[in-house]
Amino acid sequence: MQGKKKYQEKLFNQFQLSERVPIDNFYRRLKEVLDLDYLYPLTKRYYGSSGQKSIDPVVFFKLCLVGYLENITSDRKLITHCSMRLDILFFLGYDIDEELPWHSTISRTRQLFPESVFEEVFTKVFELCVSVGMVSGHTQAIDSAPVKANASMDSLELKVPEEDLESYLRKVRHISKRDKDKPLRQAKENKAGKDQQTLSASKKELQAIKSRNSKWAKDQDQRPGAGNKGSRYTSNKTHYSPTDPDARISVKPGKARKLNYLSQLTVDTSNHVITDIKAYHADGKDNQQLPDIVKRVQRRLWNSGLLWENCVADTGYSSGENYAFLEKNQIKSFIPPHGTYKGGPAGFTYIEAGNYWLCPQVKKVTFRKQKLEKGTLKDQYFTKRSDCKGCPIKQQCIGKSYEKRINITAYRKEYERNIARVNSPQGRYMKAKRQSTVEPVFGTLTQFMGLRKVNTLGIKQANKCMQLSAIAYNLKKYLKFIENHTKSGVASMQSIYFSLKAIIQYILRLFKPFNFSLQLNYTTK
DSSP states (O other): OOOOOOOOOOSSOOOOHHHHSOTTOHHHHHHHHOOOTTHHHHHGGGSOSSSSOOOOHHHHHHHHHHHHHTTOOOHHHHHHHHHTOHHHHHHHTOOTTSOOOOHHHHHHHHHHSOHHHHHHHHHHHHHHHHHTTOOOOSEEEEEEEEEEOSOOGGGOEEOBOTTOOHHHHHHHSOOOHHHHSOOSSOOSSOOOOHHHHBOOOOHHHHHHHHHHHHHTGGGTTSOTTOSSTTSOOOOTTTEEOSSOTTOEEEOOTTSOOEEEEEEEEEEETTTOOEEEEEEEETTSOHHHHHHHHHHHHHHHHHHTTOOOOEEEOOGGGOOHHHHHHHHHTTOEEEOOOOTTOOSSOTTOEEETTTTEEEOTTSOEEEEEEEEEETTEEEEEEEOOHHHHHTOTTHHHHTTTOSSOEEEEETTHHHHHHHHHHHTSHHHHHHHHHHHTTHHHHHHHHHHHSSOSBOOSSSHHHHHHHHHHHHHHHHHHHHHHHHHHHHTTTHHHHHHHHHHHHHHHHHHHHHHSTTSOOOOOOOOOO
């Protein structure tokens, strides 16, 4: 007999979320393992003592985590989504007849809490991963990727000289009709400081821009960031964003110009747990940011009783200063050098004992002094004029000069040691490890965990978004790890093992800090 369902709302219902959400549901399991009660004393000082009660800080962080777990970057859409999901309501601690916080409360609370609060939550989740043996600590892979800022290229404004004479800029730089007129999207408020609005390009750079743009004059009025050759040329030295002054113009080969932030990510190679993430200006260089990254990661690993031994990164982090910095901190670098490093002139032999070079005619090129050139420390070597005067290969070697000069980085030894490690079997293994570790993590964050674009303004707020995305990622990895290991009873054994290992490492470092290497092997059947 055919059935026909008729729906009629009941006046009274007996309903419990705890009975409706399955035992193996993701958010039910997350609710059991995630304890955020420490947020109450941590955030108490940011609230007043009177007035209406604001959103619960635990609920706020849970809402933010749901947004990144569900790949939702809009606060308004997040509230709508949560109100339709029974398991998320159970995770948040709300009943079906309770109204969720207003969406604007989330953005205001995100601005209220400083970066240190988000950093504390990230560290607590990281320690949770350490406690079950997910983090080995000895090898860390570092990489960076641009994250789109919440600002439009159409709102870019021209920078002006320090004396505030815009006419001067218009004379020295050939600009398009769009630059002369108002931007397509006029910003409601100019949030950029005076330093950001001031022209930072030199006369030489402006002249290069002028000559380049004069060739494209007819096609300059296209949208900024277009992929064709005639797209408007924009630079951080000539343009700024009044909407988000911290955002910077950046471009990848074959990609359009965009206003971005740079996300620096560090991942433990053992189980792909994120050990650090931070937002930087997109116009900065990776090798300039490496020391700051290393200090933060090493401190976090040290506080968890872990030793960092190997640093794996791509060529963008290469510099002699970085190699020396890592060696000083007892960390082995596996960072391929830039193609500009040659190791010395062809045909010349370096004699380490006397710190000099021998030319093909067996003449000494002796060390004279160290000099800082363009921010890089260089060793300078010279021959005697008498040695080069009657040399048969003088024309090919030095031309019309009087002596041979060799300017080479002062960190040559560090370069050579790093190159030897990179070209070793272990170095080739580390390269494959980096490609299979940090790059997939970045792909997951940008494609599936809300980090394709930040929905906030300012680098501090962007940093909070990146940390929340990393927290959500680590929690997801943690739940999957304990689910796979609890069935066989491995998780408890690993927890005991890694606790003992951390204690042993801590005791050894007290007696002989930074001068030992402890290798412990753990196998389970």
